[in-house]
Amino acid sequence: MSVLRGLVEGIRNGGIEVIDLTAPLSEKTPILQLPEPFGNTVPFTLKEISRYDDRGPAWYWNDISTGEHTGTHFDAPVHWVTGRDGEDVSQVPVGRLIAPAVVLDLAAEAGKDPDFLLRVEHVEAWQETHGPLPEGGWLLYRTGWDAYADDPERFLNADGTGPHTPGISAECARWLAEETPIAGVGVETVGTDAGAAHGFDPAFPCHSFLLGAGKYGLTQLRNLDRLPATGAVVVAPPLPILGGSGSPVRVLALVER
Template sequence: VGPAVVIDKSAEAAQDPDFLLEPEHFEQWQQEHGPFPENCWVIFRTGWSARGGNAVDFMNADDAGPHTPGVSAAGAKWLAGNASISGFGVETVGIDAGQAATLDPMFPVHSFLLGADKYGVTSLRNVDRLPVTGATLVVAPLPIVGGTGSPSRVYALVESPASTASEPGA
């Protein structure tokens, strides 16, 4: 359980399915919205969940493999090194980009983020309905003994604008 911060690069992912988040994207977000809150979940909004009803579109593969947005090696290292971040969530099938096998190191989000005892969640839906800030993410995995992964129920608690007023008429 922790605050969600949403990094919206859906326009970039629509133009380039191999789009990668870099450290400057995280830093730019913080310049605009303030520092990441403690224990936060960084959610990467790409618009990819709209493809979820069609396996071929969702995987977006060709002879070179899948083409889905993700995080560069430098971006993954940046995420792993940020003490405020508990986890990272994506709308795609994996926490790494579709072409992550071609990066150095291969599958950097798995390598850096999971190696830093942070969490990753995939195939998120309705990310387009989350505010950039102001939601709390709840991730409830199944307790699989000895497992390295688990299906999870992931949901967000979003404060309604009306509930932020301290008194009537405020």
């Protein structure tokens, strides 16, 4: 049996489970809120063109309006100033969009502290148990934050000092970008950086270091609790928007059962 036929048969017979890691996209989808004078993306909107009526008797369709970085989305290197000479979202090699993934589960720690940060020692401890990070693969960082994805206010968790959501320390972001073979990082929060990352040095270090190193980001993932620590394969194809800095994406994971 060929490899591809084996894959299809595995999916059909349940030997390979396909798990959707994507949050549904709607007008209620939480979006990043930047303070003035910075610009903000528009919320997702769906505007009906026709629905089996005099505007189009046999068809239903809509116009959509959204930002590149709304909902579950892909960050390309050009999204950040440090990656300004790197790939736009249409230039990401398609072979990199299907890759192995590992899951680092720190949900218990993030549940106690919304400002919890993944540090180098957490990743090193994980590697002692599970082995090295995958070359050209994804590090998926589970914090349990997807539990709040249907409540935008709780999901963004902002107060007078700014948002409070878990993320990755500046030191760890630099290390992941420069010292590990991963292709990128995936998170459950609104962006790859912690809510308080505007005050880090540098500000927004995941964006700065990872995108600057030609790596990628996936955000607003869910169902990471259904993945094994190692062994999953992630399929994450963004729209090939010419000149685009990112794109909404349907992220799927393949897991052997």
